[in-house]
Amino acid sequence: MSVALELRGLAKSYGNFVAVEGADLAVEGGSFLTLLGPSGSGKTTILMMIAGFTEPTAGRLLLDGRDITALPPEKRAFGMVFQGYALFPHMTVAENIAFPLRVRGLGRAEREGKVRAALDLVQLMGFAERLPKQLSGGQQQRVALARALVFDPALLLLDEPLSALDKKLRAELQEELRALHRRVGRTFVNVTHDQEEALSLSDEVAILNHGRIIQKGAPAALYEHPRTRFVADFLGKSNFLRGVVREVGPEHIAVQCGPLRLRHFGAARLGEEVLLSLRPEKIALAQEGDNVLEGRVLSSAYLGAGHAVVLETPIGPIRVHQPAWRAAVEPAVGEALRMAWAADAATIVEDDDAA
């Protein structure tokens, strides 16, 4: 795969406020990249700079190696699905989808053929003559997708495409969006604050905070090996254990964490202070393992698929997620329990979460 889109030190500031701090990013052709971050992290600003609606204060933007930084949006003509879809309310579904073709001066017959193919692609045959306001949110979303893809753009940009939909519909459309991406084989750049959406849709995720790209990688790599505390915390939930490295072995290190000496699979310098990120689902209740900790149940919530338990321990409160089915114990508040995790369960992360 070759690099389709490249951001080189792309930055945007408004007066003294820095919205995006020199973003470097390479998007592979045909891949699905998601920019993930909390609101105000600069993800939408980056998308708007890619689309051409926002002018960067510094840096360059390359499409297939060609510099497009100075091109106006109508010359870039990337497909875009807006938050709230931005369908033309005075046009029917078919006219909406035909718009980018009409702009390009395509003949009526050719237009109709492509519109039909696009409607078919998003499974909206039979809705051609409706007005947008006569469609449900999910249907409008599909019209927006068809309109953005009908003219075969080099890049499809998605600005929080699923945020306006309810949870169940969102899951359905996530599935469809992924299938659509496989079918059309285009490069997709998506923006969202929903970590589940980012994990399930993307080939790659770039995590942003305070206008900076903190880490980029495949969803599993990001989840399993977060580089910083922010990434670990934003992408799923995590316990954070602070300690000092007391022993360095060939494969394992020993970390002194309060009264506890933890076995950790990894590398660090002797005497170094480290922060360990430990996912709640990697801790087992009432079992034995490399690291064992005693605690008292503070609270326990039943979530259907599992229990979310918080335990008071000598090293502070610890969250544990335990599958409900065939669980070793039914956690009850006040109960004393033993928990355990493997030496390779935790990850050393950088502590960047000053805020």
Add this chain to the structure above:
Amino acid sequence: MEGAYKPGPLGRSLGWATALYLVLPLFIILPVSMTDQRFLSLPHEGLSLRHYAGLFASSEWFASIAQSFWIACASTILAVTTGTLFAIAAWRLSSRATELLRALMLLPLIVPSIVYAIGLYRYFGWWDLLDRFMGVVIAHGVTGIPYVVITVSTALASFDPRLEQAARGMGASLRQVLAWVILPRIMPGIVSGAIFAFIHSWDELVIVLFIASRDVFTLPRRIWDGINENQDPIMAAVAMLLILFTTVLLVVDMAVRRKRDG
């Protein structure tokens, strides 16, 4: 509206009194227009349609109606074109300067028309526009601009700017965005403005009194002269037809608005 306070007896009677006060003159005009007498009066012995017949037989009245109509059409085109272009420009540029200009554009609504008329009389004298079709069209067109600026600006205020971004993002040029996205979206506002500009010209008297005399003799001018000179009940018949015509225009305006809001 659901959950709103119900009007009390005071509010209810005040509302009806206001409505009555507004329509009462119309109820006087109707019987006067059907008087059997030869001067402006209420019918004495019976109702008659002879003044309506007289109106349709009179070439003078017809000439004035036609002249007023064409002047109203031409000045509406002038007001709609300039007003719409200005409203779009002010909306897009949206700076302190455009806000100042917008206030200037509304000036004809604020300045008393007699003051305006005196000023126009001076300029039109220099430019040889007195008692000319073109002169009245320009005067009515310019004073009709504020109606268009107001209605079109209101329509633009509810225009979703993302629609323009979406169109641009799909490769549309400024001209295409204007023609295919912005204009169709604000068309109800333009139509409303056009109707108000038309009505404004259609019943404008003060300016016409100053800048026209013989060649241009609009309908309001003829009614005015008729009342001053011979108390002819044809005027009441004309007035009834004017009321009917204006009502039709306002109903059209309401229908257009309903379509936009619905």
